Amino acid sequence: xxxxxxxxxxxxxxxxxxxxxxxxxxxxxxxxxxxxxxxxxxxxxxxxxxxxxxxxxxxxxxxxxxxxxxxxxxxxxxxxxxxxxxxxxxxxxxxxxxxxxxxxxxxxxxxxxxxxxxxxxxxxxxxxxxxxxxxxxxxxxxxxxxxxxxxxxxxxxxxxxxxxxxxxxxxxxxxxxxxxxxxxxxxxxxxxxxxxxxxxxxxxxxxxxxxxxxxxxxxxxxxxxxxxxxxxxxxxxxxxxxxxxxxxxxxxxxxxxxxxxxxxxxxxxxxxxxxxxxxxxxxxxxxxxxxxxxxxxxxxxxxxxxxxxxxxxxxxxxxxxxxxxxxxxxxxxxxxxxxxxxxxxxxxxxxxxxxxxxxxxxxxxxxxxxxxxxxxxxxxxxxxxxxxxxxxxxxxxxxxxxxxxxxxxxxxxxxxxxxxxxxxxxxxxxxxxxxxxxxxxxxxxxxxxxxxxxxxxxxxxxxxxxxxxxxxxxxxxxxxxxxxxxxxxxxxxxxxxxxxxxxxxxxxxxxxxxxxxxxxxxxxxxxxxxxxxxxxxxxxxxxxxxxxxxxxxxxxxxxxxxxxxxxxxxxxxxxxxxxxxxxxxxxxxxxxxxxxxxxxxxxxxxxxxxxxxxxxxxxxxxxxxxxxxxxxxxxxxxxxxxxxxxxxxxxxxxxx
Amino acid sequence: xxxxxxxxxxxxxxxxxxxxxxxxxxxxxxxxxxxxxxxxxxxxxxxxxxxxxxxxxxxxxxxxxxxxxxxxxxxxxxxxxxxxxxxxxxxxxxxxxxxxxxxxxxxxxxxxxxxxxxxxxxxxxxxxxxxxxxxxxxxxxxxxxxxxxxxxxxxxxxxxxxxxxxxxxxxxxxxxxxxxxxxxxxxxxxxxxxxxxxxxxxxxxxxxxxxxxxxxxxxxxxxxxxxxxxxxxxxxxxxxxxxxxxxxxxxxxxxxxxxxxxxxxxxxxxxxxxxxxxxxxxxxxxxxxxxxxxxxxxxxxx
Numbered sequence: 039x040x041x042x043x044x045x046x047x048x049x050x051x052x053x054x055x056x057x058x059x060x061x062x063x064x065x066x067x068x069x070x071x072x073x074x075x076x077x078x079x080x081x082x083x084x085x086x087x088x089x090x091x092x093x094x095x096x097x098x099x100x101x102x103x104x105x106x107x108x109x110x111x112x113x114x115x116x117x118x119x120x121x122x123x124x125x126x127x128x129x130x131x132x133x134x135x136x137x138x139x140x141x142x143x144x145x146x147x148x149x150x151x152x153x154x155x156x157x158x159x160x161x162x163x164x165x166x167x168x169x170x171x172x173x174x175x176x177x178x179x180x181x182x183x184x185x186x187x188x189x190x191x192x193x194x195x196x197x198x199x200x201x202x203x204x205x206x207x208x209x210x211x212x213x214x215x216x217x218x219x220x221x222x223x224x225x226x227x228x229x230x231x232x233x234x235x236x237x238x239x240x241x242x243x244x245x246x247x248x249x250x251x252x253x254x255x256x257x258x259x260x261x262x263x264x265x266x267x268x269x270x271x272x273x274x275x276x277x278x279x280x281x282x283x284x285x286x287x288x289x290x291x292x293x294x295x296x297x298x299x300x301x302x303x304x305x306x307x308x309x310x311x312x313x314x315x316x317x318x319x320x321x322x323x324x325x326x327x328x329x330x331x332x333x334x335x336x337x338x339x340x341x342x343x344x345x346x347x348x349x350x351x352x353x354x355x356x357x358x359x360x361x362x363x364x365x366x367x368x369x370x371x372x373x374x375x376x377x378x379x380x381x382x383x384x385x386x387x388x389x390x391x392x393x394x395x396x397x398x399x400x401x402x403x404x405x406x407x408x409x410x411x412x413x414x415x416x417x418x419x420x421x422x423x424x425x426x427x428x429x430x431x432x433x434x435x436x437x438x439x440x441x442x443x444x445x446x447x448x449x450x451x452x453x454x455x456x457x458x459x460x461x462x463x464x465x466x467x468x469x470x471x472x473x474x475x476x477x478x479x480x481x482x483x484x485x486x487x488x489x490x491x492x493x494x495x496x497x498x499x500x501x502x503x504x505x506x507x508x509x510x511x512x513x514x515x516x517x518x519x520x521x522x523x524x525x526x527x528x529x530x531x532x533x534x535x536x537x538x539x540x541x542x543x544x545x546x547x548x549x550x551x552x553x554x555x556x557x558x559x560x561x562x563x564x565x566x567x568x569x570x571x572x573x574x575x576x577x578x579x580x581x582x583x584x585x586x587x588x589x590x591x592x593x594x595x596x597x598x599x600x601x602x603x604x605x606x607x608x609x610x611x612x613x614x615x616x617x618x619x620x621x622x623x624x625x626x627x628x629x630x631x632x633x634x635x636x637x638x639x640x641x642x643x644x645x646x647x648x649x650x651x652x653x654x655x656x657x658x659x660x661x662x663x664x665x666x667x668x669x670x671x672x673x674x675x676x677x678x679x680x681x682x683x684x685x686x687x688x689x690x691x692x693x694x
Numbered sequence: 695x696x697x698x699x700x701x702x703x704x705x706x707x708x709x710x711x712x713x714x715x716x717x718x719x720x721x722x723x724x725x726x727x728x729x730x731x732x733x734x735x736x737x738x739x740x741x742x743x744x745x746x747x748x749x750x751x752x753x754x755x756x757x758x759x760x761x762x763x764x765x766x767x768x769x770x771x772x773x774x775x776x777x778x779x780x781x782x783x784x785x786x787x788x789x790x791x792x793x794x795x796x797x798x799x800x801x802x803x804x805x806x807x808x809x810x811x812x813x814x815x816x817x818x819x820x821x822x823x824x825x826x827x828x829x830x831x832x833x834x835x836x837x838x839x840x841x842x843x844x845x846x847x848x849x850x851x852x853x854x855x856x857x858x859x860x861x862x863x864x865x866x867x868x869x870x871x872x873x874x875x876x877x878x879x880x881x882x883x884x885x886x887x888x889x890x891x892x893x894x895x896x897x898x899x900x901x902x903x904x905x906x907x908x909x910x911x912x913x914x915x916x917x918x919x920x921x922x923x924x925x926x927x928x929x930x931x932x933x934x935x936x937x938x939x940x941x942x943x944x945x946x947x948x949x950x951x952x953x954x955x956x957x958x959x960x961x962x963x964x965x966x967x968x969x970x971x972x973x974x975x976x977x978x979x980x981x982x983x984x985x986x987x988x989x990x991x992x993x994x995x996x
Contacts, residue, residue: 040798041794041795041798041799042799044795044798045784045787045795048786049784049786110780110782111782111783111784113778113779113781113782114778114781114782114783114784114835116746116748116776116778117746117771117775117776117777117778117839118771118799118800119768119771119772119799119800119801119842120768120771120799121767121768
């Protein structure tokens, strides 16, 4: 066996060195290019994608029995007093060993040149369960072995290539179909394996083309000129093997998320803490590590506002979570939005659950089609849920209502007693608000109101008393927000696009963004703007579109930060410098504005205001993923969640 | 204990409708140098591949050194060495590296003997296999085959592709080594000179059938060339052992298997005069055996 492994090792050495050389050149290109600037700069991922094919091809294609046959050394090999199994095993083991060595070398080089960039190698996937991991390993191995055998047992290299190609296509189809489409439908996302292809930016494409050219040129030149493995037939089977390995590469690129200790920059582990509507609970995600090129997988946790009763609600990664109005349950969604590599055109699926906050019990919701950039809306008592144009009745068991709203209709609100639903759609080129009975009213409903001409957006107040139409006249700066009372039809026009609206719990006031980064406070009882805030009110700082009402409806939080803009020609107010974020509190009518907290945050990656608690504290996620509470009267900040890793005994009991 | 190194019974291999090997009953005595003669495409390589367990027979039984080649191929290859036709070793390996490789593959490798063979064949130790001449590569293959001290060596057309000078040198090397080693050798060839020079047993395979199998001397003694003059050109001699008749007139040359006094009397009874009985070369015998039957019949009626 030693001799066989030595022989295979020597024959694999040259191609492997070529691969390492080319990869090193590409790493150097990236290193010289400078640090990554955004998520698209995935040169390293490109390197691996391109290098994976020939490398695996060499293992599965050339260095098989087909290779021996191609150069006519198969008969000589057959004279050895060793079993065919031993010969096969030596080839396989050496190939895999060489692959491991090459990747180890490249990882080392990558970490040496840029530790951050090297993280892109292990592209984080949702945490893999044991069954999924086994499925992944078993299928990869089977595909590999099948490719190995198919390319190795044909009489003629061309035949091997043809069979290999056909087999690759079939396997690829089957594999993608099974792993990415079939299994998730029946067993949920935990058995689905999702593939990601690198997104290339211009430098990445250039570097990859350069690398590929170098690889082909140097590899062909080497093999054609040196006595190591000069048979040109090598390349026929290499190509066959490489094509075959396309079936393997997607699986190859699936990486298990690194769950190591967080680095010094990852002090906290909470994110996006959100207070429940009754102010009794706080839910948040954990972020153990950030990956620049990928949205981090995150689990869902809950705790009391003082940090007690910490519990993991969902072990599987969560796309997003929303509180139900009763504050007892959380809607959780996990969609395959990042799975952008599917061989067959397919319907994107998402998996939704309701989780009981107290005991963590889960209830599966009907599978819905992928809904982009939308969060579900719940009826006031939580009986119904709307998601895009789909309606789900949640009680007693979740059922998808077969109520087809008009095309492109969007649910915008509910009657307070849940007797009807409001939705908007375009009728005769006018944005229209309609109402229909629940649960089985006419899908067309009854027109309740029509927006102004060229209105583009509509929003209903939580108690369905007011509607806000957004009309963009010529450009956003000239937009108009129209407030309309659904009962009387009274209207008020406010200059500016209706962004960042915040309705008081009793719907006596609404705060909304207006032109010039100003905030208007509208008294709905008298239908007039009673106050406007500008940057001068915030010490020259600009406001952020986040405003939260206290549960008693007496106070509002606002957020500001100092920015420096470049107003020179062609720069279009480009922000060149960010200042720290400040939190402010005012009374409901806008009086008593004061700054209560300053954070060191200069970006919005981690910063998040989660709302008011029942006892009148403000929950905020701040820098280093730390969750704090701020006393609105004194401005005193109290750390709630600061440990660097989740406690050992706080794992989820949730099952999905 | 069988006295036969190789023994087959009704060994047959079909490839679709083509019968490559047809009911061959080989009997190779231990210690013999057995030349397996046949035209190109006669089925020699197919026979050898079955004997080494590379391909499965369609029918028949076989035993090589007492092993079943299909089920005991590893044990067989430990006792028997095989040199394939136009052997292609690993070109990138150096001669010494190849010997190291062999030493680590074969359990009974004799490194001293391997070095002795390398010196005798004048193989340069630091030269890559791919840089050796065809003849030298053949000698390298022979070294690899003999160094494990096998009981049996199977050579599949070892001189194919070699020019006459190299071929002679190569075969003489084989003879020398084998005389020293006392190994059973089974080799296939379509070059009669090689077989005649080295073999002591001969089997002739024609169109998949083993048509003769004898010790070389016995074969040469039993097959005679008879030249005789007949009183009339219409006289016909009919005998199942006549392999070939030549001549159009009264004088004819007949190659006759198992020629004896009875056949001589038969000629005399037919009025033949000036009868001359001559020995045949192996080439004459081979050609007589494998010449198409139509040609034989044509010669007979002529």
